Amino acid sequence: MTDYFEVHARDGAARVGELRLEEPRSTPALVDDVLEDAGSLWSADRAMPEGDDSRLTVLPHRGFPGGTAEEVRESFAVSYPDVDYPSVAVISSEGAADEGTDAYAVSDVQSITGHGAALVEAIVNVREAVPADTAVYFSGVATPRNVAVLAYAGVDLFDETAAVVKGTQGRYLTTDDAYFLEDLEELPCACPACRKPREEFTREDCVEHNRNALAAELGIVRRRIRDGRLRDYVEGQARQDQWLTAAMRELDSQWGYLEERTPVLRDAQIDAATGDTIRRVEIQRYADRVTTRYRNRFSNPLVLVPCSAAKPYSESQSHRQFHDAIQWRAHLVSMTSPIGVVPQELETTYPAQHYDTVVTGRWSEDEKRFVSTVLRRYLERNAYPEIIAHVPDEGYRDIVERVEAELDLGVTYTVEDHPTDTESLANLQRALSGELKYSKREREHNTVRAIADYLLGDGAGDDLFEDIQTTSRYPKIQVRDSEDTQLATMVPQYGTLSFTLEGAKRWVDGEAPTKRVEIDGFVPHGSVLAPGIVDADEEIRVGDEVVVEGPKAFGVGRAEMFGREMAESTRGVACEIRHVEEK
Amino acid sequence: MSHPTPDVYEQGKGMDAHNQVMREIRSRKEASYDPHEPTRVWLDEDNTPDGVKRSLTIILNTGGCRWARAGGCTMCGYVAESVDGGSVSHEALMDQIDVCLAHEAENGDEPADLIKIYTSGSFLDEREVGAESRKAIADTFADRERMVVESLPDFVDREKIADFIRHGVDTDVAIGLETATDRVRHDCVNKYFDFADFEDACAEAAAADAEAGGDADAGIKAYLLMKPPFLTESEAVADMIASVERCAGVEGCHTVSMNPCNVQRYTMVDDLYFEDGYRPPWLWSVAHVLRETVDVDAIVVSDPVGHGSDRGPHNCGECDDLVQKAIKDFDLRQDPSVFEQVSCECERTWEVVMERERSFNQPLTH
Numbered sequence: 001m002t003d004y005f006e007v008h009a010r011d012g013a014a015r016v017g018e019l020r021l022e023e024p025r026s027t028p029a030l031v032d033d034v035l036e037d038a039g040s041l042w043s044a045d046r047a048m049p050e051g052d053d054s055r056l057t058v059l060p061h062r063g064f065p066g067g068t069a070e071e072v073r074e075s076f077a078v079s080y081p082d083v084d085y086p087s088v089a090v091i092s093s094e095g096a097a098d099e100g101t102d103a104y105a106v107s108d109v110q111s112i113t114g115h116g117a118a119l120v121e122a123i124v125n126v127r128e129a130v131p132a133d134t135a136v137y138f139s140g141v142a143t144p145r146n147v148a149v150l151a152y153a154g155v156d157l158f159d160e161t162a163a164v165v166k167g168t169q170g171r172y173l174t175t176d177d178a179y180f181l182e183d184l185e186e187l188p189c190a191c192p193a194c195r196k197p198r199e200e201f202t203r204e205d206c207v208e209h210n211r212n213a214l215a216a217e218l219g220i221v222r223r224r225i226r227d228g229r230l231r232d233y234v235e236g237q238a239r240q241d242q243w244l245t246a247a248m249r250e251l252d253s254q255w256g257y258l259e260e261r262t263p264v265l266r267d268a269q270i271d272a273a274t275g276d277t278i279r280r281v282e283i284q285r286y287a288d289r290v291t292t293r294y295r296n297r298f299s300n301p302l303v304l305v306p307c308s309a310a311k312p313y314s315e316s317q318s319h320r321q322f323h324d325a326i327q328w329r330a331h332l333v334s335m336t337s338p339i340g341v342v343p344q345e346l347e348t349t350y351p352a353q354h355y356d357t358v359v360t361g362r363w364s365e366d367e368k369r370f371v372s373t374v375l376r377r378y379l380e381r382n383a384y385p386e387i388i389a390h391v392p393d394e395g396y397r398d399i400v401e402r403v404e405a406e407l408d409l410g411v412t413y414t415v416e417d418h419p420t421d422t423e424s425l426a427n428l429q430r431a432l433s434g435e436l437k438y439s440k441r442e443r444e445h446n447t448v449r450a451i452a453d454y455l456l457g458d459g460a461g462d463d464l465f466e467d468i469q470t471t472s473r474y475p476k477i478q479v480r481d482s483e484d485t486q487l488a489t490m491v492p493q494y495g496t497l498s499f500t501l502e503g504a505k506r507w508v509d510g511e512a513p514t515k516r517v518e519i520d521g522f523v524p525h526g527s528v529l530a531p532g533i534v535d536a537d538e539e540i541r542v543g544d545e546v547v548v549e550g551p552k553a554f555g556v557g558r559a560e561m562f563g564r565e566m567a568e569s570t571r572g573v574a575c576e577i578r579h580v581e582e583k
Numbered sequence: 584m585s586h587p588t589p590d591v592y593e594q595g596k597g598m599d600a601h602n603q604v605m606r607e608i609r610s611r612k613e614a615s616y617d618p619h620e621p622t623r624v625w626l627d628e629d630n631t632p633d634g635v636k637r638s639l640t641i642i643l644n645t646g647g648c649r650w651a652r653a654g655g656c657t658m659c660g661y662v663a664e665s666v667d668g669g670s671v672s673h674e675a676l677m678d679q680i681d682v683c684l685a686h687e688a689e690n691g692d693e694p695a696d697l698i699k700i701y702t703s704g705s706f707l708d709e710r711e712v713g714a715e716s717r718k719a720i721a722d723t724f725a726d727r728e729r730m731v732v733e734s735l736p737d738f739v740d741r742e743k744i745a746d747f748i749r750h751g752v753d754t755d756v757a758i759g760l761e762t763a764t765d766r767v768r769h770d771c772v773n774k775y776f777d778f779a780d781f782e783d784a785c786a787e788a789a790a791a792d793a794e795a796g797g798d799a800d801a802g803i804k805a806y807l808l809m810k811p812p813f814l815t816e817s818e819a820v821a822d823m824i825a826s827v828e829r830c831a832g833v834e835g836c837h838t839v840s841m842n843p844c845n846v847q848r849y850t851m852v853d854d855l856y857f858e859d860g861y862r863p864p865w866l867w868s869v870a871h872v873l874r875e876t877v878d879v880d881a882i883v884v885s886d887p888v889g890h891g892s893d894r895g896p897h898n899c900g901e902c903d904d905l906v907q908k909a910i911k912d913f914d915l916r917q918d919p920s921v922f923e924q925v926s927c928e929c930e931r932t933w934e935v936v937m938e939r940e941r942s943f944n945q946p947l948t949h
Contacts, residue, residue, distance in 0.1 A: 040942040042771055043764070043818040063942030065813070067858030069851070075600035076770065090943045105943040111859040140944025161939045165947050168932040169899075203928065 004086035013154035051085035061090035066111020093122035096129035103135040116246025132565035144213040167207030228268035252279040263542035265350040265494040272357035291377035301386035307336030311353035329435040337367040340374030345450035349495030363395030460512035504556035519550035530569035555580030601773035602654025639695040648704040660847030661703040699731040707734035725750035736784035744791035761808040763826035771811035785835030810864040831881035843896035862946035884914040899929035
């Protein structure tokens with residue numbers, strides 16, 4: 001239960017929140033100046049502090065540093081009283097529990113920073129134990145170099161302590177290192193503290209610089225979270241220290257933790273610039289859904305083509321040329337690193353048109369392995385009368401040949417030199433001679449069905465949209481039933497569907513699992529706030545289409561929180577209602 | 584007076600937990616001890632109420648601390664569990680004394696004026712050292728000026744002290760009080776007597792002193808522990824300043840030895856240290872406490888063990904030897920100006936640690 005912390009924006013496990021003090025503060029943030037410590041019960045009995053809305057009060061506590069045995073933690077555990085001011089409980093990452101406070105300070109923080117696996121184990125333990133709309137506080141560890149990764153892992157509150165301590169030790173902190181001040185011939189910074197001659201720059205100035213550098217980095221972190229681009233930043237920033245890279249990678253292995261917190265769509269682009277991009281939730285989720293939920297409904301041959309830099313692919317020069325050769329006579333699937341394979345129906349679906357990769361023509365073994373695994377799983381699930389690979393040599397052909405051998409397929413290769421040269425295009429055209437075109441109707445029906453599969457689950461497309469008609473132009477396809485009642489609209493920016501009330505009712509009545517938000521007896525308009533929510537499906541992710549239902553209302557909208565967060569939170573917007581009717 | 588047996592000490596959840604954990608930690612240790620050899624013996628110099636004296640320090644192997652067998656103190660690694668039955672015979676104890684006398688004869692020019700006997704338990708507990716052995720040892724050192732014997736406060740009584748006093752030897756009982764704060768002694772150290780028991784022991788020593796008239800003096804030397812586990816640097820310093828002041832205020836207690844915690848193997852402190860959850864105190868903290876308590880009515884000394892190492896009290900690595908030297912100098916002269924002679928840039932870091940270390944971010948430095 002929190003009154004004084006609210007999450008406003010989410011980017012994976014990272015959040016921009018608001019510490020709702022007399023003077024509100026955006027998090028991730030430093031809290032030195034608003035923190036009041038009522039003291040440790042190890043050294044003395046403590047009076048319950050007065051507390052007020054101007055500061056965050058750490059309730060009387062016993063901190064258990066790293067290495068404290070479980071028996072000791074249990075028998076010396078403190079129970080925290082309910083207070084009506086902003087409060088912090090001190091918990092060990094090994095015995096974290098919901099204490100009813102607004103924030104949680106992690107007592108074994110010195111033992112878990114500096115070790116990737118330990119940090120991830122700790123933050124996952126803590127986050128899974130405390131309510132989603134409470135802040136996690138790491139005291140005494142934040143530096144300009146590590147704070148982005150700490151925030152990325154899910155830490156909200158920090159302090160200047162480590163930066164100050166290191167400054168007094170003559171360590172000049174930057175986002176890339178902790179330099180020995182005495183080794184610096186010049187100061188690699190232009191903050192106010194550094195605007196003085198090198199020879200006049202003291203350790204006290206170094207303390208000031210460290211503070212400035214930490215505050216500046218936190219500003220970038222907040223910006224990045226709001227933009228949905230923290231991961232792209234962290235893939236670079238984590239390289240500045242081995243343990244930070246380890247932490248990022250360990251976190252990628254915590255699929256349950258990270259997937260639950262990662263939105264299903266974003267405005268932001270994904271920069272595919274490092275080998276770690278392949279392990280992003282967004283990438284893995286797309287590959288997983290395409291190979292377990294999506295199903296090809298065309299009976300035409302398959303043409304595999306390389307991806308293009310322009311998105312969606314169909315609008316690129318190269319794909320227009322492929323299309324001219326194919327003429328709707330084949331099912332088009334693009335191969336790409338790092339997404340894997342993109343069937344033509346899902347070319348607008350996040351993140352298929354939201355990534356930008358570094359193109360050099362050199363494929364790493366990791367990329368090849370990933371794309372070939374996805375292609376193999378795709379072809380195991382989807383049978384074609386014929387497979388044509390219209391792909392160039394570098395990487396692509398390698399991958400197709402691997403899968404061809406693994407699955408014992410016969411693949412026709414049509415590229416001589418380059419996929420868009422005349423000879424290759426002629427080969428492609430020839431390979432499809434005699435094939436029949438599929439209709440616009442078939443194409444559009446299969447597109448919305450494919451998106452329904454992707455969003456709602458295997459078979460959802462057929463279940464929901466068996467008997468439909470489509471109107472309006474691709475990619476803004478409208479889905480209607482046989483009586484012309486609109487059920488859904490395709491959202492071109494994210495390649496998703498937004499349902500009408502009729503569509504939502506069909507979803508509820510159908511076989512596909514419904515993402516349902518149960519609300520109290522009121523009729524929501526605009527936003528549904530967390531306190532109004534009785535329960536929410538655990539499968540709900542930020543950006544998901546959800547059915548909102550209560551004793552008085554039935555509606556449909558888009559999730560702004562993940563399911564468990566909706567159920568646990570006491571503050572914040574849980575979902576945005578698009579359509580609602582009174583019962 | 585509280586309860587002298589470990590069995591009765593077993594009270595309270597926190598203690599159960601500490602003891603359970605400490606028993607497990609101690610069980611990892613496999614070592615054996617010869618009951619005919621002392622645990623350790625060495626020659627040194629010590630400040631006493633009669634000035635600086637040459638001293639012979641003996642760590643007697645009496646089968647180890649009874650409390651440690653129940654679990655024991657969180658920082659203490661001095662445990663000899665290998666002596667069967669947990670007791671050492673009179674003959675073996677006297678063999679140990681002979682070894683010590685031989686060491687003294689071999690390494691010192693003349694017999695030491697001051698004899699200090701520790702047992703990692705209680706010299707005055709008759710289950711550890713029987714009355715016969717105690718009297719024989721008192722007789723052995725009858726020609727010395729002063730003796731110090733270690734004991735828990737429960738076992739201090741005027742008759743036992745009289746065994747030494749009657750030879751005209753000034754006698755101090757060293758009590759490992761650790762801190763005057765009962766809460767810290769119980770919850771952080773896991774030592775189960777109260778400050779009131781210490782006061783009672785001081786009263787016994789004062790009574791023995793009065794009964795001896797002018798022939799010999801009897802008194803108490805309090806041993807304090809700076810920075811048991813779970814306390815921050817500033818809490819540890821505040822606890823020591825208060826403890827020194829309270830000890831010095833008790834009649835019968837004439838000396839306070841305030842010693843920084845070091846990380847000994849097979850202890851709870853070692854487990855915390857291994858997981859980056861404990862740092863021994865700064866030597867600046869020791870100097871600070873000595874300076875702050877210079878006006879108390881007692882000799883205040885400190886003997887940092889393992890100074891300058893990661894496992895012992897330390898500063899930045901540059902100034903450890905200098906500060907240690909100042910502390911040792913202070914021990915002998917009780918003059919706080921010795922600390923004005925030492926300074927280092929790391930003093931500023933120590934100040935920040937004092938100001939900013941919390942039980943939810945410690946330790947702030949290595």
